[in-house]
Amino acid sequence: MSNVTTHSFTNCNAQAVALAERVAAQLREAIAARGHAVIAVSGGSTPRDFFARLSREALDWAQVTITLVDERWVPDTDTRSNAKLVETTLLQNAARAARFVPLYTGAPTPEAGLAEADARIAALPVPFDVVVLGMGEDGHTASFFPGGDHLAAALDPQGTAKVLPMQAPGAGEPRITLTLPVLLDTRALYLLVSGEKKRDLLADVRLGLAEAKNYPVRAVVRQDRVPLAVYWCP
């Protein structure tokens, strides 16, 4: 039985609205059940509309903690910063009341900031309520990049590290990423993607094709820890 469901939309606005409504409902459920909610989100370009929609959802945002699944090691004033994206799109409107836990610490390198970032993530209640992943056209998700220097450790299902640094040829700047066991320790897992290339890549991964073996996203698609819902638009 497949652990993956795919929700396809004819346009990306409909995708953003549907995922925002779904995630908002899960955050409300979490607050009703436990008094608080934790959501980890991706950066990049794809989640922008989803964040804008989610920021307007009516819920008790003061009880919500938002963190990132990964970060480019740049200050939050940099246009490449995933924290900057969250601050300017998600931490707006009603969601302005939420608490944000960034991964970037201001240390000169991810290695130097690792202990502080790890402590921030270790302090969050688990399991997370929602994790929203994205994916690059090279098959990376979070900062699990093909050829990444800490990729094997980050994808180790038995690994105990919560965060790891990552450098890879296609990654641009040095990164920091939550590890696979942390990302899968969630009540709800989403993969938000757009475009035919990403759709076809995911199809190859799901079919287990040999050429898809080196796409790191495989680790979240082909696992049985938590169901994965893919939200796709053209």
Ligand SMILES: O=C1O[C@H](COP(=O)(O)O)[C@@H](O)[C@H](O)[C@H]1O
């Ligand atoms: O570098 C990153 O890229 C991925 C995908 O980004 P997109 O621009 O293709 O949407 C993103 O999920 C990740 O968080 C980010 O650090």
